[in-house]
Amino acid sequence: MEHLLKEDLINFEALLEKAKLQGLDYLQHLPKRKTSTVVQSITNANLNEEGIGGLETLAQFKEKWESQIVGASGPRYLGYVVGGTTPASIMGDWLASIYDQNPQTVSSQGDVSVQIEHATIQLMLDLFQLPNDFLGGFVSGATMSNFTCLGVARQWIGKERGLDFAKDGIKGDLNILSAVPHSSALKCLSMLGIGSKNYTLIETIKGNREAIDIQDLRRKIESLNGAPFILISSAGTVNTADFDDFKAIAELKVNHNFWWHIDGAFGGFAACSPKYDHLTEGWDKADSITVDCHKWLNVPYDSAVFFVRKQHSKLQMETFQNSNAPYLGDPSENFNYLNFLPENSRRLRALPAWFSLTAYGKKGYRYIVENAVDMAQLFSNFIEETEALELLAPTRLNNVCFTLKSDASQARVYAFLDTLNKSKLVYMTPTKYQNSFGIRASFVNWRTNAADIDIITSEILKATAHI
Ligand SMILES: *Cc1c(COP(=O)(O)O)cnc(C)c1O
Numbered sequence: 001m002e003h004l005l006k007e008d009l010i011n012f013e014a015l016l017e018k019a020k021l022q023g024l025d026y027l028q029h030l031p032k033r034k035t036s037t038v039v040q041s042i043t044n045a046n047l048n049e050e051g052i053g054g055l056e057t058l059a060q061f062k063e064k065w066e067s068q069i070v071g072a073s074g075p076r077y078l079g080y081v082v083g084g085t086t087p088a089s090i091m092g093d094w095l096a097s098i099y100d101q102n103p104q105t106v107s108s109q110g111d112v113s114v115q116i117e118h119a120t121i122q123l124m125l126d127l128f129q130l131p132n133d134f135l136g137g138f139v140s141g142a143t144m145s146n147f148t149c150l151g152v153a154r155q156w157i158g159k160e161r162g163l164d165f166a167k168d169g170i171k172g173d174l175n176i177l178s179a180v181p182h183s184s185a186l187k188c189l190s191m192l193g194i195g196s197k198n199y200t201l202i203e204t205i206k207g208n209r210e211a212i213d214i215q216d217l218r219r220k221i222e223s224l225n226g227a228p229f230i231l232i233s234s235a236g237t238v239n240t241a242d243f244d245d246f247k248a249i250a251e252l253k254v255n256h257n258f259w260w261h262i263d264g265a266f267g268g269f270a271a272c273s274p275k276y277d278h279l280t281e282g283w284d285k286a287d288s289i290t291v292d293c294h295k296w297l298n299v300p301y302d303s304a305v306f307f308v309r310k311q312h313s314k315l316q317m318e319t320f321q322n323s324n325a326p327y328l329g330d331p332s333e334n335f336n337y338l339n340f341l342p343e344n345s346r347r348l349r350a351l352p353a354w355f356s357l358t359a360y361g362k363k364g365y366r367y368i369v370e371n372a373v374d375m376a377q378l379f380s381n382f383i384e385e386t387e388a389l390e391l392l393a394p395t396r397l398n399n400v401c402f403t404l405k406s407d408a409s410q411a412r413v414y415a416f417l418d419t420l421n422k423s424k425l426v427y428m429t430p431t432k433y434q435n436s437f438g439i440r441a442s443f444v445n446w447r448t449n450a451a452d453i454d455i456i457t458s459e460i461l462k463a464t465a466h467i
Pocket residue numbers: 081140141142143144182184185236237238263264265266292304
């Protein structure tokens with residue numbers, strides 16, 4: 001064995017111990033960790049002929065990079081929709097790396113990793129009050145979950161016309177309807193060969209809403225004259241966390257022929273709390289659902305799930321079938337994840353989720369969701385009470401969308417945000433909502449508490465005084 005590999009094998013325990021201490025140092029000081037940094041561009045790096053071994057590598061990482069790593073998993077990182085990491089999820093994540101399984105198949109001679117994944121999916125269906133007739137699996141993020149679900153939807157629409165798009169490619173135009181699709185759903189239309197521009201916009205409910213206007217949806221459906229279509233709906237839009245009326249959409253499904261997809265990347269978590277689960281009522285009738293785990297489930301990147309109704313499993317298999325290799329067997333007889341999702345080999349992503357769900361249960365997740373919404377409300381109240389600021393939309397759940405009251409030009413909003421983020425105590429990202437430039441703060445991190453809101457509001461007041 002090469003001598004450095006051999007040395008590290010002998011010193012494995014010491015190496016892991018050092019890495020653990022390094023990680024603990026980050027976690028224990030996370031609330032104080034700066035939320036942004038100025039990075040230097042890297043100069044050309046060459047790989048040395050001779051390595052330096054694990055211990056020296058850790059030292060080099062610490063010297064070169066560690067101090068520049070920001071507290072993205074901390075309590076005041078409110079940009080995009082960024083979750084944190086519960087203690088148990090980190091335990092599961094470490095072990096997923098250590099066991100290094102490749103969950104594929106449930107054969108009697110195989111490994112147990114697919115059982116772990118199936119069991120985790122059942123826990124998640126239970127958490128979200130969804131029935132067991134969904135097939136679920138883990139992918140890298142909500143983008144890939146949307147891709148998986150919309151890929152099956154594409155195959156469904158072909159079948160409705162007697163075509164097999166997976167085998168023969170797309171023929172003809174596909175009817176896709178959506179009101180406020182997430183940018184990743186449009187990216188999926190592009191990746192699926194449908195085209196990111198080839199969808200029909202449904203109107204939203206009048207007056208500061210991002211939810212589908214059901215009357216307009218009816219009109220759009222009628223104009224299709226019975227042609228099958230795909231509806232991409234939202235459980236939580238990113239700007240204002242608005243929800244489509246799932247009960248009304250479920251009713252439309254009785255008389256109309258469409259594939260109903262719900263992007264509930266973060267908003268699906270409303271189902272965890274009796275206070276907010278009315279928002280997801282009726283979503284159990286969807287054909288497919290996307291939920292992110294590295295957001296509100298607070299497990300490390302990268303992790304999301306798809307749920308596709310089991311009645312569509314044949315279509316799902318046709319879409320992702322990878323059974324040309326003789327050693328993989330007949331896909332309809334031996335379940336194998338590689339025939340149901342984009343990736344072939346994959347890590348045991350279910351393990352961090354299984355650890356966290358098992359460790360904290362329904363009550364833990366109810367707390368995580370309700371606390372985040374409480375924090376968003378506290379912050380939202382502050383915006384309403386602050387002379388220089390205003391909400392761009394009412395705060396419906398966990399995302400607060402606001403702007404500067406007088407002169408909200410792009411330059412001024414960006415200058416304000418720049419000053420705020422330079423505090424390194426809070427991080428937010430810009431947005432555009434109904435033609436206004438604004439800022440969005442998304443609360444999904446389990447650690448955020450009232451003391452954090454005090455720090456955030458005080459930094460905001462400083463930044464408003466500065467511009
Ligand atoms: C974050 C998000 C996505 C994309 O998720 P990734 O995990 O970044 O791939 C899709 N839809 C919604 C509503 C989101 O909030």
